[in-house]
Amino acid sequence: MPNTLEGDQKQLPRYPLASVGNALRLLLMFRTNEQVRLSDVSRELDVANSTAHRLLAMLAYHDLVQQIGTSRVYAAGPALIEVGLATVADLDIQARARPFLEELAARFDEAVHLVALERGEVHYLDAVESTQTVRAVTRVGSRLPAHATSAGLALLAELPAPELDVLYQPTIARKRLDTALTEIRTRGYAIGGGEVISVAAVIRDRSPRAVAAINVAAPAQRMPTPRRHQLAKALIDATTRLATGLPS
Template sequence: MSRSVEHVKEWSTVPQHRTHGGPHRSMAVTSWCLAQPQRTSSGKPWSQMSELPLPPHGPRSRPAPRTAAPGATSESESPATDSKLVSSVDNALTVLLLFKSRKVLRVSDVAGHLGVARSTAHRLLTSLTQRGFAAQEPVTRAYIPGPELMEVGLAVVDMLDIRGRARPYMAALAQELQETVSLVVLEGANIRFLDTIESSHILRVSSRTGQILPAHCVSGGKALLSALSRDAINDLYPVEELPTLTSRSISTKSTLFQALDVVRERGYATNQEESEPDVTAVAVVLPTADSPSAAITVAAPTSRVGSVEALGATVQRIIADTRSKKEPKTL
């Protein structure tokens, strides 16, 4: 080891009290170290080296990132994180409920109601605004219900309105046929059951209110699909193969197009054990002044349905008779 390196090492190992003795002594040590020519182990000054030598075992690599042990829970999936997420969702829903009783909301209102800091309340309102569930007035800077929140409310009202308009038809069908009658709406390539009047028979098709099924497998779905254009159906079903529920379900888009042509010709759709065994159903589109938005189905055990064509004709007659009466005044 060269003398300059030895001197640096000697001064660097001076006990703490020697280097901390005062500002003059520490400055002297620093100045002396900087003044000495720094040399390598070969005796050459560092300034004459074209590049710094590498360590004997190659360049130092960064330590590999730590991985969680198998079965271990990461920090992002910890119960504490889940609890924070649930709390945030609960706070957001609470803010939306405040719009029921207040026309406008301010940051201080939300902070006081939730018991959180104003900064937290502001972030919450900003997130709702970005999603369209709240909007900020340009002058007062207060928050009002956003367009998305209004759309959700209108959609719910519209569904309730559909149920109200469909009830006279459903009641007439249930009374005469004594079978289960349901109201369905189209949701993408599926249908959702909105309302049901269940049959009084011991052996009957039970209520499916709230259930979602593939539209091409049920009568109500096919009735609604028949009102769509070919391009719209292609958008809903981009591939030829379709999922099935039973061995009798429509399994290809080509077969679906053929079935929809029959529905348009007849004026009603059928389901002959295509959604579940021993269940037969007939459906017609709910009569409305605007575009079809819902369908009414009559479902029964297959053993009680003598002819699906006769059932379809009877359903059409009851719908027409009910429409001609004064009960559904809005139609």
């Protein structure tokens, strides 16, 4: 018989880790409780108080929970709240950006992507694919090194030097990256080359902070220089219009 979660039809992994499962179940308690007591955790997980305390201590170390004073009461920690807020922010930008992605895809019939920067990687949040037989394809949910994509370069160009220093060590490759980012800041958009050419521009909120980027990608044979400039102009127009509806 396959392992299933109690009261659920989900199949457990073949070799479940009880300690990881307990930690995750503990975090899920905050879906319905603003605060949990040590005794609540012990009872919910069916473990001794000492085991519950060790789980809470490890989660507190990673800022996923926080102890209320010196009591045995715990609340969601800043890291857990940050994860939740980041998810909400992604959903919000996806909903707001979707009409603009569809507009660009309808106009150019090329793949259009919504991308966010996450610790040196780009995360593909949404996409509208081209209807053409030969087309650029990147799956929603994919992650790639930021410096390897036009959208990633556009977003990296928005970072201050100290943040770039955290992501990239001072090497010859870093010097080339800095040169490329300076060019992107000057012209206001990024271009990625190769068999697939992509053009990207950032989306700013009213602060104005870059929160994501939109790129249009196509096989190189359909991306001569004049069309790249046309796409760049359309992207800047779309991201500017989109920005007017974003909060600061």
